Amino acid sequence: MTLDPRNIIDWPGGDNSSDTVISGLHFNITTLEHWNYTLFSNGTLSNGTKCYLTFEPFAPALIFPNGTFINATKCWHPVHPIGARAGTGLGFAVAFGLSLVLTLVALNKHGKLHLPSEKRFHPIGRRWQWYWAIFTCATALISLFTNIDVDRYYLPEIPIVLTSFFWYLMQIGAVACTWEAVRHWGSWMERQFIDPDPFRLREEGRRYWVEFFLPLVAYLFMWLNFFIVVPRSWGRIEHQRYPEQTLTDAKPTATDNRFKSAPFFLFATWVLIVFSLWHSIRHYCPRNRGIINRTIGLIKFTPTRFMLIIPLCFIVPLFQAMVAWNFDWSPLNVKGNPAAIYPGGYAPALLIIIIQGIYGLLSPNEDRELIRQRRERGQTLDAELGIQRKPAWWRRVHDTANPNETMRDKIMRNVREIGGGSATTRNVKEAINTRAAESTTSPRSSPTSPTEDMEMVSIPSPQHVVGVTGPIAPGDFASARQTAGRYVGVMTPGAASRQAELMMDGPPPSPPSPTLMRQPPPPYTDRPAVVGERPPVVGEQGRNHSTASSASPSINSPPVQVRSMLDV
Template sequence: MTMNARDILAWPHGDNDTDTVLSGLHFNITTLENWNYTLFSNGTLSNGTKCYLTFEPWAPALIFPNGTFINATKCWHPVYPIGPRAATGLGFAVAFGLCLVLTLVALNKHGRLYLPAQKRFHPIGRRWQWYWAIFTCATALISLFTNIDVDRYYLPEIPIVLTSFFWYLMQIGAIACSWEAVRHWGSWMERQFIDPDPFRLREEGRRYWIEFFLPLVAYLFMWLNFFIVVPRSWSKIEHQRYPEQVITDAEPTATDNRFKTAPFFLFATWLLTVFSLWHSIRHYCPRNRGIINRAIGLFKFTPTRFMLIVPLAFIVALFQAMVAWNFTWSPLNVRGKPEAIYPGGYAPALLIVLIQGIHGLTTPNEDRELMRQRRERGQTLDAELGIQRKPAWWSRVHGGAAGNETMRDRIMRNVCEIGGGGPTARNVKEAIHTRAAESSPNGPQDDMEMVSIPSPQHVVGVTGPIAPGDFASARHTATRYVGMTPSAASRQAELMMDGPPTTTRSGMEPPPPPYTDRPTDRPPMGSNHSAASSMSPSINSSPVQVRSMLDV
């Protein structure tokens, strides 16, 4: 701690030449001077490294020969009550807290996905404006809460640095929130523009490359503002302990060339925000002819919230430039005017976040809005084609699937309708009774060539009991459905009937020649056997026993 020589006071006289009295307490002057302590006019006792208050009720009670004080209070201690700057900051902190809640609700609402994510429109693109709003609220709250101790500290120290540091971060967040709101609105307009026709706007050309590089340039300017302001020594901002120190250290630091250059980068970002708004209106809104009509269309198609937040973003950059030239209005000034700091430094950022939060609560989710637009387009096309679609409740009322029916339930319902388990057994029983009813009651039963119908427990797909009468009646129809013949003569006649006879001019053509059940060896060349004798069927031979699919 350094002060002017005229601020240094002589030791008050005590009981003797080595005794001094501070706030009614006696101290040894030899010990104080041995540790280089000096008494200043602001009521502090300091040796350049340590500083203590010397007035009641924070005056030290005793000093030891080693220079240690008992019950001493350091100079950087909140001894004053809350002043106008801290009280106003508390009110703004409450407002920013409410905006933070609104922003979180809006992020939860608009950040959800109801449609598959597309490569052209990333889900994080719609969330960036809410992320920056959260960042703005968080930095503003830190700046405002640390601002309380700016009024309460006896000598300025770390609170003035923290409140100024996070105030500059809040300014960057407010500009970034405005930029992302405008940029994403253009992306949302493009998404609605190409949703009916995905190939209407290709990812190439001047429009595409402008939208590709514009965010990179905007964030470049914002990061330049950050790197010029933040990474620096902030210790001289604390040197506001007496008027001469403010003039020599604090004010020149707060108004140096770096602080004067930083606002121009925010202003460049603001210009890019306005250009992005104009670019989106030009490509995704109806076009007007003529300079006057274009100017009118620019204001006509600009959303209401952009009519508010874009000028507010300009005020953010403007006020940062003003405090770089006028230290009296600067938040870096411990004795700065609250009537200038809060309306110009905090109110624009608060209004930007508040407008964004209200917009998030009053507008629907973009995926849901896109689904609604698709339904409207489908209804319009159905009306043009004369198609009248049933409402959603129609299938449920007329025996359709229930609204809460899962895909597994639908598959099980279809399987039960087609067959399987109990329904399959019932179908087998019905088929047996039907065949028995169609068969002749006096049909042949004893000269069947193949095995008889198996017992009920061997019927595939039958899970329930089958009455013995079902199989007794089914024996009459075995010759028709199993492929068995009652006799060799009838079997030969059936094999000879390959199709209906063909009528020609000479009359009825004979049926095709008969064929045998088992192929015979071809007679050798020159044999007396004719082809007819070699191809004669073997009626009395046993039927072919198929043992596997390879024998077919």
């Protein structure tokens, strides 16, 4: 506590020169002066470190020789009732609390993802406006609740500093919330613009780089406002314990050059907000020609909430500049005018949060809105192509499968739906019998060559039947073979035995000859085989050492014509 000689008063008289009476109680002056206590005109007793109230019912009862008071009340104690400033602050605190709940609901609604995350549009981009709204509500609540003790404390101390500190943070949060709302609206317009054609707007050019650097510059200005206002000594703001101290310490500190220059950075951010809105309308909305038409188009395509929150955002730096020149309207003033502090200092931020919360409740989730737009585009294309889509419930009604159904059952069910069954199987049987009969009565068959024609009879197999939609039993092919054999047996004598021979898998195996088992394998020959040459006989030498000349089959015989790789 700063000691001002102009507020020091003499000790009241007592029973003797070393006795004084304070609030009807006797104290030893020698002990008080030994511990450097001084009596002030505002009813406090202080030595620069400790301060006690001297009026009833807070006056101390006794002081010990070691300087300890009994039943004393410190000067920084809430002894006053709630005043106009604290009462109004409670009402605003309730409003900000409800706005915080509204903001959390909006964040939960708009922060959910219903589509895969895209690299170009990060999910956090849509949430930043709600994060800043939560930050604004939180700082406003702290400022307003600590504002209660500004009225109740007998001498101002830490509550006035906390109130002022978080009030400036609330101002930055309100401007940042407005900036993120406008910036994300432009990003949302871009997303709707390129969703039908992802290559319509490339990530390059003047438009892209403006949108890239604009947030960096905006946050730079907001950071400069924070850097100029917050990191400083706030102790002199507490020096408002009597009028002279307020004029000499608190007022010059609250209206210095740093507080006066800080609002201009918030105003620069507000200008960038307006520029960002104009930039988004220019690139993502229909263009107009002429200054008048462009102005009309700017107003026409601006969302309603921006027409409300952008002017409210302008009040934030404006009021911050006003309190830097007029200390009577400043929240830093303990005796400040509540009629100016709350409408200009807290109401704009509160209205911005409320408008944002109402918008969050009324507007749909962006992913769901994008899905709806895609569905509408699909329906339009289907109508142009003449495609009739079945409703979603159709598949749920008709595609309800048994959980115990096997793959064979599913295939059979699909076959029955297509039209298979006994009728289809009967047609396949008739086709097999007809084909077998036609093969036996073909003009190529003659009594002179029965075996040759019989070998050419084609008996279809399950792999060669094309278009069969129903199950075919193996007995169908056996019956077809029997039918073909009967036809051949009637028309060609001796064909029955030939057919039985063809139906066999192969000749019965015969035991190997003992003579062949005793003979060694043929010798190895390193001479390449010649086409048409006799293979070596068992027992002959593999190499011919004869010098007799003979006609080579490869010279005298006609050249071999290779028709395919199978002939080689």
